[in-house]
Amino acid sequence: MSAPLPVCLEAVTKHYRQGRGIEGVDLGVREGEVFAFLGPNGAGKTTTIRILLDLIRPDSGSVRLFGLELRGHSVELRRRIGYLPGDLALYEDLSAKEMLTHFAHLRGGPPWGAIAALTEAFELEVDKPIKALSKGNRQKVGLVQAMMGDPALLILDEPTSGLDPVVQGQVHRLIRSASAEGRTVFLSSHILSEVSQVADRVGIIQDGRMIDVRRVRELRGEAIHYVDVRLVGGHPFNLTGVPGVSSLPSENGLVRLAVKGDLNPLIGALARDQVEELAVREPDLEDVFFDLISGGSAATERDSRADS
């Protein structure tokens, strides 16, 4: 028998007094993986995450963490969870060091030495009152607070918001290494490039409902590459028989192509001609994503926009 899932939601519904939160969400996060929860603003990511922390209670459905029913095991489960809130608020009058040591004490947890390793990695000023820190540095305090003590499950609601690219990279590495050590990471994001760098699987939520769960590798497989080709002498290019390729309007001899999925058939076809110029743009996960949430119309919309 396999170990119970660190996170398992079944048909979880939560309505706020003012309206929809989430609707019948099913979700399983496996041990040791980085699972990204992807969705536009207001999709229900924070709602789902706050249910996992027992901050809000679902109207119906079952929430189990590590195989335990959340209600009734809330305290012992939170001992195994590190949480970074999406709308991060800290104790402004305390210094980072004061807040972190207090929380470490509440968790019966790590000595300051272990926490300091994290704050130093982030180059965080720990003695200033938190109200004197910049937004990015507050976010770092929140991240240290979530990651200290190496919890078995990290729940991070938009972990890199407000961080500069260097620190973002640092956070991504920390997330990957947590997962390499066998810990589980559940993070939310609406930035696809981030998700594709850091996650193993992606769950996509929109309007409070789970739309799809995919491996990031599969998503890449469906990604669209944009290829610009110029043949020697400006010859027209014969596309017949090349799968997944559609041509966009060409500009003075530069043939522009959109290729869905595998590039190899196109490369094979190109080899038959003399290529003067060739450019391939990165797979655009944004397009795959919008494809998914709009039921497959985004990429074609974009193509037709290019037409006009």
Place this chain on the structure above:
Amino acid sequence: MWAVGMFTLALVMTGLYPTIRGNPQLAKLHDTYPEALRSLFGITDLTTGIGYLRAEVFSLVAPLLLIVLAVLWGGDLIAGEEDRGTVDILMANPISRSRVLLEKWAALVVGVVIAAGGLAIGLVIGILTTGMHLGMAGLSAALLATALLSIVFGTVSLTVGAATGNRALARGSAVALAVIAYLISALADMVDWLKEIRPLSPWYHALGVDPLASGFSLVHFAVLIGVTGAVGLLGVVAFDRRDLAV
């Protein structure tokens, strides 16, 4: 901070005592007040130590300030965490909601006791320097009663805040209840139907029974402690059932 304020208040109030005592006209002036006013402000004989402290310190000013402290603070303890959004990282720790509430309540009690301690020190210094005649048993009973009364309304504020997450509602309802309790206790001597419901007023059990003169009363203090416990328990139950910061 509040302890220093209460200390200063006590010094100033007792410091004025020699002036009043040495001025029979001023003391008599109060006799011309209508009965209702005198009852409302607990005015009896201002020239004795007990009468003076009862009227000027324990009838309204000291309990009012201490209650305001307890209510403002109590209302902020939980509802303020939600308002500022810190409840998310607080409750991410492996601690139960009841424990959080209990620890917040303990902090409130300690704070009120410290502020009441400031008042006590100020009063004792004032009493000794002005040569006021006063039994220490009565004084400590009145101080304890004042502290307990503030804790009652501070707990109301904490509980309403924990049950609703609404700081303004918590503070407002606790203050409203305190005002009602005060009026019932102060006016009961003149209004018959108020006298009948007087036992419902915590103010009556604390200061309405004149602890300065009559000293410790186990029954009345037990009522105050019981009310605090019951209100606190309501808070624990309500806080545990609720969505936080929505």
